[in-house]
Amino acid sequence: MIHNLSDQPTIANQFLAELRDVRIQSDRMRFRRNLERIGEVLAYEISRTLPYETRQVETPLGIANVALPARRVVLACILRAGLPLHEGMLHYFDHAGNAFVSAYRCHHKDGSFEIKLQYVTCPDLEGCALILIDPMLATGASMVLAAQELQQFGTPAEIHFASVLACRPGVDYVRRMFPKAHIWTAAIDEELTAKSYIVPGLGDAGDLAYGAKLQE
Numbered sequence: 699m700i701h702n703l704s705d706q707p708t709i710a711n712q713f714l715a716e717l718r719d720v721r722i723q724s725d726r727m728r729f730r731r732n733l734e735r736i737g738e739v740l741a742y743e744i745s746r747t748l749p750y751e752t753r754q755v756e757t758p759l760g761i762a763n764v765a766l767p768a769r770r771v772v773l774a775c776i777l778r779a780g781l782p783l784h785e786g787m788l789h790y791f792d793h794a795g796n797a798f799v800s801a802y803r804c805h806h807k808d809g810s811f812e813i814k815l816q817y818v819t820c821p822d823l824e825g826c827a828l829i830l831i832d833p834m835l836a837t838g839a840s841m842v843l844a845a846q847e848l849q850q851f852g853t854p855a856e857i858h859f860a861s862v863l864a865c866r867p868g869v870d871y872v873r874r875m876f877p878k879a880h881i882w883t884a885a886i887d888e889e890l891t892a893k894s895y896i897v898p899g900l901g902d903a904g905d906l907a908y909g910a911k912l913q914e
Contacts, residue, residue, distance in 0.1 A: 700869060703736075707789045710739045715885045717862065718900045729742065730782040730907050733833060733862060736884050737786020738835035740860050744882060745790065748827055759815040769827050769855060770794075774820065776832040776844055778802050778905035783862060784831050792827075794819040797851075799844045801854040813839045815847055824852030835861040835883065837894050858882060862903070865889070865896045 718735040774797035775784035797820035865885040
């Protein structure tokens with residue numbers, strides 16, 4: 699199932715507009731904060747789909763019945779660009795477990811590339827709600843490879859892919875590989891360049907958030 703925040707006008711559109719705007723992107727602190735803000739919005743929207751159970755909470759004046767989350771949540775972040783988005787989600791899912799995946803593109807002379815993983819750390823995923831976080835869902839290769847790798851730590855009850863921007867080919871690929879998963883994004887762009895960059899997109903989220911590209 700695809701959940702696109704841009705299907706309805708909300709304040710998330712302002713955060714996304716600032717992320718795209720070349721005049722504002724030079725402010726790295728604001729760029730990171732806008733990634734966090736969209737993470738917060740996505741976390742709230744995802745929370746509405748999770749299972750809940752009624753529990754009793756003692757107040758100074760009595761007992762209140764409150765619907766609280768009934769399933770563990772694990773936030774899995776693809777480094778490094780995913781960190782601000784992850785932090786925003788962690789503001790809301792503050793009881794969540796956390797996983798981190800280091801993935802990068804290995805480019806070949808013919809212009810093609812493959813995704814390689816260098817590092818994975820993850821808690822037990824058995825029966826949890828796994829939310830895999832990467833701000834850009836372009837080809838979908840990083841998301842799919844990370845999700846496949848993470849399943850060695852257990853079988854989640856549900857999987858959510860969360861991004862700020864997605865591209866139609868990447869969304870279609872993730873849906874083919876994980877047909878039962880939920881895909882969450884603030885917007886879907888239609889075009890993907892020969893080098894697998896989203897157009898109009900917003901540029902390289904990692905570089906805009908943290909500066910020059912890390913050496914691979």
